[in-house]
Structure formats: C-alpha cells, structure tokens
Amino acid sequence: MDGAFLRAHGVSKRFSGHVAAERLSFEVRRGEVFALLGPNGAGKTTTVRMLVGIIRPDEGRIEVLAEGAARDRLRPDRTGYLPEDRGLYQEIPILRSLVYFGRLRGLDGREAGRRACGWLERMSLLDRKNDRLDALSKGNQQRVQFIGALLHRPALAILDEPFSGLDPLSQEFFLDLVRDLRNAGTTILLSSHQMDLVERVADRVLLLNHGREVLSGSIGELHGRLDGRPRLRVTLERAADAGVLRADDDVEDVAGDGPDLRVTLRAGARTPQFLARLVTRVPLTAIGTDAPRLHDVFIRAVRDDEARIAGRTS
C-alpha cells in the first residue's frame, strides 16, 4: 500500500432538506480494502454515488490521485462499480450483456468476450453464457453482476453492499474474491452494513451514522476502542437466567437471545471475580473470552454519538 488513490474533502449531500452525507473526509489508499460501514440510511450509497460521479456533492470535493495528476472524477475504464440497486438485462444472453458492459468500460468487443468467458469459467457458468440472465438463480445472477463490474480489470473496484442477499456459501465465495482482487493489486472500496463480514476483509473502515463519520481507522485500531472492557461468551443452562446477568453491577451489556450470550463488562471490572460470582448464582454450560467485534465498536460509537447530539440539542 503506497499513497492515496482518492481523497474526499468535506463532501456533503442533502436531498430535500435531509442530510445524506455531512462533511465527510477520508482517503482510500492504493491496494487496500476500504469499507464504508453503517446501518441502512447511514449515507453509504450516497457517498459511493458521489465517488463514482453519479451525483455531485453539494459541498466539498473528491480528488482522484491514482493517475499521477489529480482529477475530480474517476476514470470509467479504471473503475469498476457494483451498485446496490444492481441489475442486468434480464432478457438478453449473459455473454452479450457482459461484452456490452466491458465495451462501455473501454474494452474492445473481442477482448471483452474473451475476458467474460474467462470469468464465467471461474464462476462455473461458462456453459450458461448464452442463457438469458433470468434463467439463472439469484446467486448466479449476482456472480454475473460481479463479472460486469470487474471485467475490465479496474484499478479501483467500488462495491456497494456486495454481500447483501447472498447465502453463506456465496458470501464466502465473494469474500475470497475480494481477497483475491486485493492480492492482485486492486484497490477496493466497499460499503456494507454486514460488519462481521467486512471485518474479515477490510484493512480500514469508516463508520457512518446519519450521514456523519462516527469512527474511522484500521480494524485493529477500532478493536482497540473496546480495550478496558472485557468480553465473555456465556452459555446458560436456562435462558431465563439472563436477567441475573443483566442485574450484575459489573455487566455493561448483554447481547443475544436464548442461552448463548455475549457479555461486556464495564471498564475496570475484574473478570476472575465476576466469573467466581457468576458460577455461584447461575448454572452454566460453557464460558469463554470473546474476541472484540466491529459490531460492538459500532454500537458503542453510535450510542456515544447520539448521546452527544442529544446533549447538544437539550
């Protein structure tokens, strides 16, 4: 990773008075997987659309540094884009659609066809190349859409919610694909609300909420935000005993339904004493430490952010 591929300088976008993105500043570095994270409506897709050039920011600017001289727009032939509202022509043979998208991104027809066949073979879809898209299963349609975004070997791949709607096997397939792309030198910007998947591939993340930056940094740095708060995985014999846990003074948060719970202790709480107390009060089946999760970081950051806003407005 060396240097920035693109930088956003204080970009904002409003739609009919609603703030979709507010003064966002970040940079995407060459060769990294950069993730925009946040719940639905956080402003991820708006930010992505501003980066791609589909909508213009009301304020701020986007600087593309990848080709030496700075530009204010990504070059279509160097950028691959998988939109959240993805779609392809349902009634047209798959290969023909892919060649068309390859040509739009600067390839000549023959080269686009050759590469499309290579990708289809990799996705085990080569024998379906002359089928209509709507003849494929949803998962396979997503594979074809991925090919359409990556066919021209972009230097930057922008993937908006790439894992949504996929079954677990397909999610693993696409996680591997993202890793392969990064290993091949492609810079990847992805947006997602599926934090457990993102933290497995992303190098750095930007957490958004209500269009604002909540947190940013590398995965390691964000995990560090939870330091001082021990986390445990606890399996109860009776799910009804969860209330006992929640009532304990050392417990900050209990997540999960049923007998399997994730317990976060308050900063400064001493784990051995807590466990000793716990086993005398509640019958347990299993107990262990829990690795920090991006999900927890995000929840904590959003709560802090909303508390700060509430304090400011009151």
Place this chain on the structure above:
Amino acid sequence: MSYARDVYILAQWEFGRFVKWKDQLISLALFLLVSGVWAGAALVAGASGRTVTIALAGIELHAPADGRFQFVPAARDDRQGTGALRRGDVQGALSRRADGAFELLVTKDPRYRSELAVLLDEVVRRERLEASGVSPQTLQRILAPVAVDVRFTNPVRERQGRSEKIAAGVCIGVMLIAVFIALANLLTGITGEKQLRVTESVVSAISPQAWIDGKVCGITATALVSVGNLIVGMAIIAAAAQFASGFAWPAAALRPGVILTLVVYTVLGLLLWNAFFAAVAATVSDVYTSSRSSLLFLPLVPVVLSIAVLRDPDAPVARILALFPLTSSPALPMRLVLSDPGLVEVGCSLALLLGAVWVMCLMAGRIFELGILMYGKEPTLPEMIRWATDRQGR
C-alpha cells in the same frame, strides 16, 4: 473514452436489442404474399372474365372495339337465349320489350351491368337521333367528344392529383408510424432499464448525455429500419395495385429531391420526438401507472395539423407548419410533394429543425441526468424545467 465512442456503443446496443431481422423479413414476406395474392387474383379475373358474351334475342347490337362485350345472336330454336345461358355459353341474354326497354336475363348478378347500360344508352340515343332525320355527318359532329384541356395558372398545382395526395398522406403516415415504433422502444429502453436497475451501472461508465444521445440515435435507427421495411412493403403493394387496378405512381413523390427531403426530415423528426420522449421516459418509473401516459399521444397533434397542408398546401397555415420544428417533419415533405416551397423555406425549416433537435437532446440529457435515479416519485413539470435549465446539476 470519447463521447462519440460511447454514443456509438449505446446506439449499437439499442439497435441490436430492438431490431429483430427475422421479424423484419417475416413482415416483408407477408407484404409479398398479400401483393402476390392480389395480383394473382387480378390475373385470374382478367383471364376468365374480361370479355362478357351476351346472346341477343331479336335485336342487333355492335360490340365495342375494346373487347369487353361479345354479342352473339340467339339460335333459332332458342329465341330467348335461355338454353345458351343455361349451358354457360353466354353470361346473359338480352332482349327488348315492346315499350323499347331492354331485358337482361342472367343466372347471377351481372357486374358488367353499368358498362352495358352505358352501351345501350348510346344505342338508344343514336336510334332517336336517326329517327329525327339528322344526317350521318351531322350526327357524327353532334356525337364527337368535346376536348377539355386543363391548364394551371401555377404549374405546381398540376401535382395535386389523387396519387400525389396519397403520396403526401404516406409522408404523414410514415412519420407517425416511425414515431410510435420508436416510442414503444424508448419506453422499454429507458423506463424498463430503470425498472431493471441497469441505469446506475451504465451512467457510472459514461456521461448521462452520451447515454441519452446513444439511446435516441439507436432507437431512431431502429424505427428507420422498421419504416424502411414498411416502405418497401408498401412499394410492393403499390406495384401489385398498378398491375391489378392500374394505380399510377405519383411522379411528384418520386423525384430524388423529394425522396432525399423525406428521408432527412423523417430522421430529424424522429430524433426530435425521441429526445422529447426520452426526457419524459427518464422521469417515469412505470409507464402503465404514470400520469404522463397522456403525453404519448402528443405526436398525433402535428399529424392532425398537417391535414391542413393536404387541403391547401399553399395556405399560410401550411407554410407555418412546414417551418415549426414539431410539425415540419411531416408538413414540409408534404408541401414538397404538393407544391413548391422554395429553397429559402426548406433551408429555414431545416435549420430550425436541426436547432430544435440539438436543444431537445441537451434538455433531455439534463433531465435524464437528474431524473434517472429517481424511483417511485415522478418529478413535477416545474422541477423538470428547473433540471433542464439548472447549471449546477445533480
């Protein structure tokens, strides 16, 4: 990647998507079939029914030289000619009653009745004149046809015959058909693409202006292929009509200048309407539920107005219609067929139409740029006007 290349790729894609060569060939084959049946029927009818043979019972008549009728005297033993009629030797048996009226005995409805009536009318008139004691020379002079030589004060008016008016009507028809073919494809190409969520992928690769210009060009080419096919089909039908019923090709419509003008105006008119409908389609999420569906009938307005050109191609309103860009594409070629608009009028009309196409494409690009990501809610007319004129953009 250049704008021109993007437009070309888009246009080629739309063309390939909507032009089905197999369907075009099938429609051409249907035209050939219909024309063949028509011409064949005329040939058969001509071979078997051109000359009508009539048995004359007790009267004397001379058959005209055109061979339409053949008169044969009824046999002695068949004085009314009924036997020959029954045997099918003749199509009718003609006799004359005592009061001078003729009586035609037939087995089926005589389609030649009016032609025979004209002939008999002539015979009776001649008998009456002879009975009045007029000499053969005087009689010949009386019966000689009067020559009427028609000359027009304005020679171009000579072109306003039936076949020229048909040709002018075809100009309107061609334009209207082309617009509606293109309209159907545009709605599928733009609204359908929005529904399929393809648009965002495409506009991330090329500019919205290239997108809309490519669509407009590709769909215009699609409509031109369909209309070209239709014109070839109509030419085949016209050839059959010429063979079957003596239809005369309108010479005024076949002049190279008229054909060239018709082609240019059809292309430009289509581009104008397609750009307009592309802008409308860009703001529509579902054409079946959109309140803008009524706009789809807008192309009928210039067609209805153009009927004024058919009535009087030199009236001031016809001249205005030939200049106004939304109506000039059917009106000017019609004036060219039926009148003589002159180079200045053609030049002004062409310049206005070209300018209108350019402005409409730019506006459509702006409206599309802002409206294409809008799903569900349709923008209002003031919003669309603001988009079209807004320099700030998305």
